[in-house]
Amino acid sequence: MDAERSALTTLCQEFEALIGETRLHSAARQELLERIAAEARARRPVLALLGQLLNADRDTTLRTLATALPGAGPGTARRETFRCPDGACDRTAVPPPAGALPHCAVLGRLMERG
């Protein structure tokens, strides 16, 4: 994935959190974010502008964006639920977060996400 695509992906994922964070800052920063959004919609490069928003050079911007946008929230929690692999029974299982996937003891197969 190239740098611009990676930056656009993160921007899209964290856009709402970024808007919330930018509201706490100056009008100039809010305008810059609007400009970034306009550039992103027009499918033009946004990495340099994101660097301006975060007060960082291009390399630092990439590294910062590699893990999360600053001020981003916890995201939206998603519960994983698994069901019988062939639908023969009504058992459902919820593994611990990032834990081992549940097995069907009868078939010896992994249960299906659903």
Add this chain to the structure above:
Amino acid sequence: MGGFFQQLAKALADRWISLLVLPGAFFLGAVWLSVTLGHADAWNLALLTRRADTTATSIAGLSSGAQALLAVAVLAGASGVGFVVQTLAGATRRVWLGPWPRPFAPLAAARTARRRARWHRLVEERRALEDASPARRTREQQDRIDTAAHRVTRLAMAEPGRPTWMGDRVHAVESIAHHRYGLDLAYGWSRLWLVLPDAARAELTAAHTAFAAAVATGTWAVPYLLLTAVWWPALLVAAGIGLTGWARARAAVADLTTLTEATLDLHGRTLAAALGIGDPTEATGPLTIGEGERVTDLVRKGR
């Protein structure tokens, strides 16, 4: 080629100065300060000024050859202290990441059990909130669930298995690799690293460099801690350095493990394909558990 070696020499010299000589010289200064003041005159500025003047006069009175020798001795001493401290960095890394050495095993086990129990309690709280909310949730209900989920991941990204927060960040990646991709990272990581694209390697290297630098910073707390035997304010210096290193290491290890998990998600299949495992027509998508287990069998070779 000459240019390359010049650049390499410059890089090594910069590294030598920033990692060994500068902090070592600061430490030698602190040793002089500690010996000069001692516990009794810990904050005696007048005494310090007098001794500094006397020392400066003595040095100025030396011949230029003796001054040069003194400078070399200080440089050598600073480098020597730096080397010793860098050697201790492995111990700092082990304390922060675990597993702890055998004499501390009971303490590590107790801390791990406490962290695990707390994590499961937080997971139960999240589950209770999810079960209590209908399928279509209000914004407030979802916010409460998100906060509860965040509390879980803030403690550990997967079920804890180490005595420290930083250790659990790394443990979570190993656990996810094993449980979600069937991959044993202890043996699989080096193979995965060799098939990663340059951009991914650059990000991971930058994150690891930040962590190594934080460990080096934190380790400098140890010699300052030893100085407290003769000058107690060194404890404040040691605490400041140790806390700075620890805070930076937490941030760096969070970045490093986030990137490592992302690497597994995105490039696990690249490793399987490089080893000829899986359907060659399916070039994209995450690594399946079956494929990951076959990779593990191949790289562990029965070990």
